[in-house]
Each structure stands twice: as C-alpha cells, then as structure tokens.
Amino acid sequence: MALHPQAEAYLKLFPTDLGTPLAELTPEAIAQMRALDGFAEQRGPIAPLPVVRDEIAAAGTGEGAGGVPVRVYRPVDGDRPLPAIVYYHGGGWVFGSVARNDALARDLAVRNGAVVVSVDYRLAPEHPFPAAADDAWTALRDVFARPGAYGADPERIAVCGDSAGGNVAAVAARRARDAGLRLAHQVLVYPVLDVAMDTPSYRSYAAGFGLGADEMAWFVAQYGGDPADPALAPIRLADKSGLAPATVITAECDPLCDEGEAYAAQLAAAGVPVELRRYEGAIHGFFGLPGFFDQAIEAREYAAARLREAFA
Numbered sequence: 001m002a003l004h005p006q007a008e009a010y011l012k013l014f015p016t017d018l019g020t021p022l023a024e025l026t027p028e029a030i031a032q033m034r035a036l037d038g039f040a041e042q043r044g045p046i047a048p049l050p051v052v053r054d055e056i057a058a059a060g061t062g063e064g065a066g067g068v069p070v071r072v073y074r075p076v077d078g079d080r081p082l083p084a085i086v087y088y089h090g091g092g093w094v095f096g097s098v099a100r101n102d103a104l105a106r107d108l109a110v111r112n113g114a115v116v117v118s119v120d121y122r123l124a125p126e127h128p129f130p131a132a133a134d135d136a137w138t139a140l141r142d143v144f145a146r147p148g149a150y151g152a153d154p155e156r157i158a159v160c161g162d163s164a165g166g167n168v169a170a171v172a173a174r175r176a177r178d179a180g181l182r183l184a185h186q187v188l189v190y191p192v193l194d195v196a197m198d199t200p201s202y203r204s205y206a207a208g209f210g211l212g213a214d215e216m217a218w219f220v221a222q223y224g225g226d227p228a229d230p231a232l233a234p235i236r237l238a239d240k241s242g243l244a245p246a247t248v249i250t251a252e253c254d255p256l257c258d259e260g261e262a263y264a265a266q267l268a269a270a271g272v273p274v275e276l277r278r279y280e281g282a283i284h285g286f287f288g289l290p291g292f293f294d295q296a297i298e299a300r301e302y303a304a305a306r307l308r309e310a311f312a
Helices: 005-013 027-035 102-112 131-145 164-178 200-204 213-223 257-269 294-311
Strands: 051-057 068-074 082-088 115-119 152-162 185-189 246-253 274-283
Touching: 005 274, 051 131, 068 102, 068 131, 082 102, 082 131, 082 164, 082 294, 102 115, 102 294, 115 131, 131 152, 131 164, 152 164, 152 294, 164 185, 185 294, 200 257, 246 257, 246 294, 257 274, 274 294
Parallel strands: 082 115, 082 152, 152 185, 185 246, 246 274
Antiparallel strands: 051 068, 068 115
C-alpha cells in the first residue's frame, strides 16, 4: 500500500529516524541529542492532572541496579485504587525519557482513567543489555509489591510500550508470568521483538521510510545481548502460553512490522488472547506524534478501548 499522505509529508521533513549519519554518533553527539526534543509540540498537549510526581521504584537485583526512577500520573483526585499502566518509552534503548514522553503518559492516564507509571530505565550504550529489561521488570514488580504506594488496583495492572519500550514491556510480561503475577494486559506498539532483521518488512522498508534497517542495526549494537536470548528477542521465547492477553499495533511501512505480526500469531497459537491491528501506510514512530499523524489518535483510542475492556 502507498504511504499515508501524512507519513509522506513527514518523511519529506525527516527522511531518517536519527537525522544524523551513524558515523557521527559519538558519545558527545548522543548526549546532545538526548538533551533536545525537536518534536515537543507534536507530541500532543500537556493534559493537566491532579497528581504528577516522581518516585524511585524499589531497588532491583540486576547489576548496578539501585532503584529505578518513575513518574506517576493520576487522572483523578482521591485515594481510590485505579487500574495501573506501567509505560515504557521507545528510543532504541539509547534515547527517550520520562520527560520526553510526558505528554503521552498524561494522555494514557486520561484516556484510560488509570494511574500511569512511566519508567526511566537506563539507556545504552552506557548501560547495555540487560539493564533496560531489568529496570522494566523492577518497576513492574514494585507496582505489584506496593500497589498502595501507587494508588493502583493490584488486580488491574497492565504494561504498555512502543518500539524498544515494547521490547522491554514484552520481556516484563514474560517475567511477570514466570513469577506468578497476573498481568491484566500488554499493549505492544510497533515493538522490537527480534534482532535478526531478516524479515520481508526489513527488506521492503530498509531505507526511505524513517527508521532504517541500518539505524536499527546501530541501536541493537548499542544495546548488545545474544540474539537468541528471549530477554532480548521475545519472539525466541519457546513457551508463550500463559502470557498476558495482548494488543499488538504495527505500522505497515516499518521494518519492524513483520516481527510484531509474527509475535501476535505466536501468542494466538499458544492460546493467549491477542488482537493485532496494522495501521496502513503508517511509519514507525507515528503513535507518539499526534501533531503529525491523525493515526496516532486513532491508535491511542484503540489501545485505550482494549485496556478499558481488560480492566473491566
């Protein structure tokens, strides 16, 4: 299918995801890019909420873990326990932060009537695999262990993540299953689920569609890990039975499209309730930029409808 007109217009302005030649991505350049957010206005309005506070999730068990910074969003006053969404931002395990994704986290809280716990997991290359996955799990486990501290209903906890955030969300969902913790739902938005980079969508959308195959390879190299390890590549998990019910959102013109859809098929084959929705003509990253893409609002409302159903 042809690119959506809004995606086509976006790519004329921003033809590559990083906007910088890979050879120029020195540690100094990475630090400068992290400090900037050229899309602040396009990430959506900053919805006013009665409670927005920064916390430290309980110390984890991974190497170097000493607690994980999180930002807690509550859409209503009072102390009544609400459904909780533990949200993991994208950025290739290298970029992104709670601050950069503030507008999206607020939007998730409002649309779902839920407490949102946005996780500032450690970033590569300073903190390679499995730092991000360990932090993701630390935060989720803490919400289960101390729901009262978050104003969360322990029976209605979900995870949500986009891109690399979808990767660590899927890993956290598996660790919850293995720990005997019942997760209400997982929403995976154009997630990284494999690092083999050998699917037809990788070949079809290798260049010219925003996130390029070479950029994705660079992100994977920064994060590291064994490509056969399910903690890096959830699609490699042998037994997917018993994982949390899932919603998988893909973008048609995205190198990651096929692995997201293959993972949804694997979940279904394992007896996991799952619903897949592909956004035709869309490119990677659209979900976070409602100022550019009408499909961002459509996808957010779809995800919210799925979460509200799960929380019900």
